[in-house]
Amino acid sequence: MKIKSNADRAWDIVFVIICLIVSAMCVIPMLNLLAKSLSATDFLVRNEVYIIPKGFNFDAYATVLKDSKYIRAFVWTVFLTVVCTILSLTMTTLCAYPLIFENLRGRGFINVFITITMFFNAGTIPNYLLMQKLGLLSNPLVLIIPGVMSVYNMIIMRSFFYGIPDSLRESAEIDGASFFKILVLIYLPLSKPVMATLALFYAVGRWNGYSDALMYMRDDKFYTLQLLLYNIINNINQVEVATQEGFSAPGLAESLKAAIVMFSTVPILCIYPFLQKYFIHGVTLGAVKE
Template identity: 40%
Template structure:
């Protein structure tokens, strides 16, 4: 009987493993194709030889991208902006979630309901624009930070994580004369590292990939993020008539290189946060 179960278990694992391998290959194929196009020559792309392996390797697209000083500046600016945005967002999220996790906070349910309502009711683009304008944030870096500085969804996860911390730890700290702020810094935050890392990834990805707020609120090219700069590069690619018909594929090269460049920072950061990802989400969902 045990041999039958063992055999069926092996068959099941083999089938599941095969399915996951197929899904992984399907997921990676578009990414590999984009990378290959960014590294292939124009003639190879024109002849349809490029699939998932670069043909006639060239760095022309990357040279044209990084040869643009405005692009390099926007790339570095986006990294700094994303880091600052993530830090401010996590500070806001923690400072809001911690008191809301305390059962003795008066009006906790009402405050939490107000946060949750923002997830269901969006005022729309024009009211948001007028709101940002009334604060004087138009064409400033604050327009890219303050409006999205707190996510109700992330707040709920962070609050649930704090609620899941054993109350006896807080009681012991209070007996030793620890204030609420010290309890937050020395007990809650160290125990909440998985949740903090996970939510930091959420905030960082949303800021790095964000472009709509740049279109709405930013007029100065010096405040353009890398996503906006890449969009402009693709939209304004001009083809020289002297290069013939093949030059029409320069735009495809730059598009592919732009995609690779834009996703590289998040791909570098994700492996360092991945070990916290599942743990942070699951522990934050234990209690509501």
């Protein structure tokens, strides 16, 4: 067993301190929001709530759960996240898999053409006009189709596929396996780490997304939870809007805002522990192998 030198121990201590500081920077804001969401309005008005709740109560969460617009937005966002994640993984796989075959005609051009889209974009106004011409404005499909695939994620998956030995595919081809059978029976079972990683990327991206709904969606029935939260925070200082949103006092407004943030953050955080064992493995392998 190797004995660490004093220099190594010192670096270990520095590294631990840095990790603790970074962890505290991530955790403390969440604890502050949780404390505000569980505190009485009197303490919030006087700015006396930091990390520990004061005047402990669940009034803000009760208000959220009793309001149909929050529940509707939550259910719609969950449905949208699940559908978009499944479709995105499907499209990413179907795009990445053919590009690993060297005998694919136009393979180099396709790779360059797809990569260019990572750096050049038409812009907000042309995209809006395109959605308008396609008749997708205020259509739920506008929240699914435009962002159905990420080129960056496709490159990660393609790189991961490159790391799978060609001999496995060649042996399956000798046995008469078809193009899609090889994908389903060989590549996908071996790609659980990268699939879980990209599923997390897509799910978090869709769950946190609100700009597309803000630009393209006019029907409040299809407002995502993040867009609803954006509207509340954006208008929280306007008394008449606050009253329409169910706020009766500044303290309650602050408490309810914190409760909605927690309401919209905790579900996606709960997914990570189930994918953690695949996450680092999938990112490192998919990112460095080519």
